[in-house]
Amino acid sequence: MKGTCNCGSINFKISGSITKLYQCHCKLCQKQSGSTSNTATIIHESSFKWLSGFDSITNWKKDSGFTSDFCKTCGSPVPNRLRDTHFIWIPMGLVENVDAKVVVHICCESKAKWDSIQGNVSILDGMPESVDDFIKSLQSSDM
Ligand SMILES: [Zn+2]
Numbered sequence: 001m002k003g004t005c006n007c008g009s010i011n012f013k014i015s016g017s018i019t020k021l022y023q024c025h026c027k028l029c030q031k032q033s034g035s036t037s038n039t040a041t042i043i044h045e046s047s048f049k050w051l052s053g054f055d056s057i058t059n060w061k062k063d064s065g066f067t068s069d070f071c072k073t074c075g076s077p078v079p080n081r082l083r084d085t086h087f088i089w090i091p092m093g094l095v096e097n098v099d100a101k102v103v104v105h106i107c108c109e110s111k112a113k114w115d116s117i118q119g120n121v122s123i124l125d126g127m128p129e130s131v132d133d134f135i136k137s138l139q140s141s142d143m
């Protein structure tokens, strides 16, 4: 699978399949996406490769550690590494030909009033208790 920002300067490739996505409804994700939430997944760095445009990435970092990486030219959010882990956050709107489902919504206590969550999904009020277990659950193939 390939992913690209709006202007096409930043390109990346994901190997293997992605089946599960999550939506984060925290205030930071609402502002970063300009919408209800970020729809994303988390993959191991061994499945991820930058193809071009790495030097077109700039970022904004909040004191809490939240980091938003985005394209200098078009402003699309782009993948970034989760703190000092081997995992990469992937904003799914950039990725082409994805056949995956949103399985969990997180930080729903700050969900926008004009958003509604539908379908057979897990709903968490806050962040997952264990980030490690959360990443594992996104990668497991059982639904
Ligand atoms: Zn761009």
Ligand SMILES: [Zn+2]
Residues within 6 Å of the ligand: 024, 025, 026, 027, 028, 029, 030, 038, 107
């Ligand atoms: Zn969030």
